Amino acid sequence: MTILTRANFALPGTSLNYHTGTWRVQKPQHAHASAPCHGVCPAGEDAQAYLAALEEGHPEQAWRILVSANPLPATTGRVCHHPCESACNRGQYDQPIAIHLVERWLGDEAIRHNWAYPVERPKADAPRMAVVGAGPAGLANAYHLLRLGYRVDLFDQLPEAGGTLRTALPPYRLPREVLDAEVQRLLACGIDFHPNKKLGRDLDLDQMRLDYQAVFVAPGLQQGKEWSIDGVVPSDLHSGLDMLRDWISLGVVPKVRSAAVIGGGNTAVDLARILKRAGAAEVHLITHQSLPGDGHPLDVMSAIPREIAQAEEEGVTIHANRGVRRLILRGERVVGIEMVRMKKIDRGAGRPERVAFEGTETVLHVDQIIPAIGQALDADGMHALLGRAAHFHADTWGVSPLEGVFVGGDAREKSGGSVTAAVGDGRRAALAMHRHARGEANPEKEPMAQIIGIESLNLHYYEHAPRPDEPMLPAEQRRGDEEIELGISAEAVRGEAHRCLSCGNCLACDNCWTLCPDSAVLKTREFASDGSHYVFDYDYCKGCGLCAHECPCGYIQMAEDL
Amino acid sequence: MTTETHIDIAELRKKQPRFNAIDSGHRACLGCGQALGARLVGEAVGPDIIVANATGCLEIFTTPWPESAWRVPWMHSLFENAGAIASGIEAAMRAQGKSTKVVAMGGDGSTFDIGFQALSGMLEREHNVLYVCYDNEAYMNTGVQRSSSTPHAAMTNTSPPGKARMGKRHLKKDIVQIIAAHHTPYAATASVAYPSDLRKKIRRAMEIEGPTFIQIHAPCPLGWGHEGHESIEVERLAVQTGLFPLVELERGELTGVMPIRQQVPVTEYLKRQQRFRHLFAKGDSRAAEELEHIQALADHNIEVYGLRGEGVDRFDTEGSDTVHRGGQRWA
């Protein structure tokens, strides 16, 4: 029996005896969502996570989070087309986080401080895996297999590891000392690298299937595609891919006065820029695709926008939405081309069609025409894998029709065609190979928390702040291999970490703790089990939803609780 | 990063790195602005206080006997005498040679209206009391009737709109100026949407020996007609429109304002609240006129207090609630 106190006084804090949580019909929950940068990264990087570690002042931890997905950040930070930044929610608020510059900075810091990759050397009796092709897909695959405890034999037909990174990326985009350092550090983790081994010549896929738990094949696309205009091929036709390789490995290309490079990809753009460096007075780049930000979204130049911009700075003339209709030959030598305006438009056929507009023909005088319209797979030793196809058929896990053989990289049909996509292929295939070795099935796709859109964030709590400008080598100084993009300072990197909206993840900002009218959010010094710093006290939470509404990051969601 | 799987919530509650003058288990409505405001005040005033609480929601929802949410000595007497009760407690502290600060609390009804005389006397006699008014702009505890704080044109149960009326006919009383006119050392307005600013003002008031006054604009989901989870969003708009200026007055002189970086049209604020829904009646010219009137009132506030910001300022209406990883915002 409750006994009345004198003049009904009450003792402090006795309201705790009354559980207002019983009023609740909905309850707040911490709901981890994936930031869009994470959701779209072809390599599977969680930029939000490493930006958070960076902001907390732990750069090495940030790098370890980064390399838990992608072991080549110094490289990809330079060459990736960073879809993460296009997806970044902050882009709809002011400017996206300069994720690729943060990635690059972390990669460079790791090299500078020789931070150890989070890998243990495999046990001497660990099962063996084979990887064919030491490009980004193969390197990433080998690294992740190592992380999973396997011994790895990595084969490449070239004397050095790196694949396309080494053969097709000009040093002004990817300085060789950066590539060398990153690849060497990676190989030094315990990968057994076997150079000068080519499938079909030195290696036999069937034998490898017997010798190894599983084999990953990522040969890349090494051959230029054949090209002609109505069957006409100039006598002095050079392949763009070959010229690029020659420049990169030998530092020479044939002298030309004026050239037209055909194509809208990175190879075409790089080739055009090399020709300028080699002294060509006029370099034209002709593509039937549109410039970035213009035209049909499915018909935009695949080259990285910032590379296109730099090419223009360096004097390359870009003719977008133009097709080559006719070669103007004197004898068998090209003296010019006839171009016509083209565009992909919707004519009601279900998919957009490319249309040439009559009456827009123009003539361009050039003494060289160089096609750079894509590469093809060298099928040696892979016929069993390929059949009659031009690319490997495989799912996202790289599972090929051949038992125990996994494929990835540029040679995989529906591959992203980028370095980071190759890294992602390698990582996913490693997981699949591990499951294969254990007799486990692959899930349909990689598990990923729901991606959170900007509408789920509360933008009131952020301040506008500009993205840092990256210093660039002035166009007139770009003569050879000098790196053009110069990266940003540590301070600017911290600034970017601070600008990160922490989409879908706890910012530890105290909003919920501060604004709960019922003191039903408690703060923990340590992390709570869900990775936040806060715990809901459901004995008292009335389910008003204020915390969820005011969470800047969309990390709190209300769920029915009847 | 996951370390703990089980957390003893009762223990954790005891270790919170802030002083909770009001604990959980109180019976305020969902999303109550006053409950939040009182908790924020409690954090900033620390444990060595005595609270004199006027009749009203805060008093009712914190102390249904045998429970009390308070962790500081607290007394409720009547609706209209919080200023005088506080004066008496303060006189007792003075007589006993104690430094314990007395904090009086009341709603807008008990402050602007029925308890105004006692408050005025308290100020005139220079009692060392911090008086906190939670201003939700009507008599909410009795079921939403107009007070002298109810803003112009707002609908309450005693200022209903109809053929002859468009809600409250009169203006909101400018209480902080009236308080400041008592030659009060410190009188300020604050908003629960800007907790850092609010606590900063409370701490400032606590440092002053003598009477101080803080008017805290606190949304009432029930009385204003919005959802509980919208309390902060709506309240922020009250400030960003200029309808509730955040100002500091010392000895009657304006000594500080929270600049408005981007003035928001009053309709953004009004349309979120049922109490103003009659102002959005289609084809009613009176409604259109009242909207213009309210916009003019906001513009007037901005002009007389000089609220228009000059560019980005970390203490303006956009910068003051910026969050940072690790919670430094709430220093």
Add this chain to the structure above:
Amino acid sequence: MMQPLEGSQALARAVALCRPQVVAAYPITPQTHIVENISKLVADGVLNCEFVSVESEFSAASVVLGAAAAGSRAYTATASQGILLMNEVLYNIAGSRIPLVLTCANRAVSSPLSIWNDQQDSMAVRDAGWIQLYCADNQEAVDTTIQAFRIAEATELPVMVCVDGFTLTHTLEGIDIPEVAEVDAFLPPFEFGRKLDPRNPKSLGTLLSPDFYPEARHSHHMALEKAQAVIEQVDADFAAAIGRRSGGLLTVEGPEDARIGILTLGSVIGTFREAAEEGTDLPAAKLIKLRSFRPFPVEALKAAVAGLTDLIVVERALSPGAGGIVGAEVRAAMSELADAPRVHNVALGLGGRDIPMSSYAELLALAERDAPLRFAVFDADLNKLPEEDR
């Protein structure tokens, strides 16, 4: 030491002897001299207390409520309109069981406006839950004030000391003011168990549900009932310490065998005493001085009327439409007696109307009536009224 003092001045001295820590007051005739004298004692450094000059009686009552709740001995004084303005707070103080002392310098209540004495003011707040003690003279007023703090603090109830305005407050008499040491010994420092204290933070004034409200009211009622014994005991203790009684709950004077009694409250008894002394030709009568109106001492009253055939209740207030206030309560108490006297009830001296000695004989003559006088404003001259208002 016996000295000639104005009643208010003596009261101020008595209050000061009780060492109040907080005094709050708002001026109203005829209370002003009391608080003016206290102010002077404070100004002269004789009394060390916080004197709060408030802006209304409402705040005066609130200030002393807050102060006492915070553990300080507190005092206020008022009258008439002032006590009515305090009314809400008076209920709150009593229901909160806060011990403090209030002097009511009894005065008529407007309208019509009158600044003169009757007891309508304190009677109007009789249900607030306070102890009400009525004083017959200024010595009693001084002694009762000192006792009031002891009673209040022992019972955790507020005590209203009712002193007739002007008649007592503004009259010069020879009054004995006790010594400081005597009062200090009689009245120990105030210790309040429920005080507002950050080291033991209680919540006072909570909301009580119907599940407990009747019990709270019952306990308040019982507190007043039990206070009867405390009032008697404190009066006895005061007599032991200082050498004087103030009349406990009530006193009875006059011949043992008298068959007529006159019951009254406050200073009018002085007039009746004098008239009885001089009127040797008048029938013998007992004078019953009701000191404690709240609690209402039913048992003591029943004993006091033993042997009486007629009891004349003379009061200084009325409840229009019902009649006497004290008279109604006395009649109710008499109903418990098998051989109760007839009760005649009159209001007398309202709004400061002089009560001449001759009125004593007129009152005694009521015993000769065939039927008891239910109620009358005894000294009203109906000729002064228009026909329709008589």
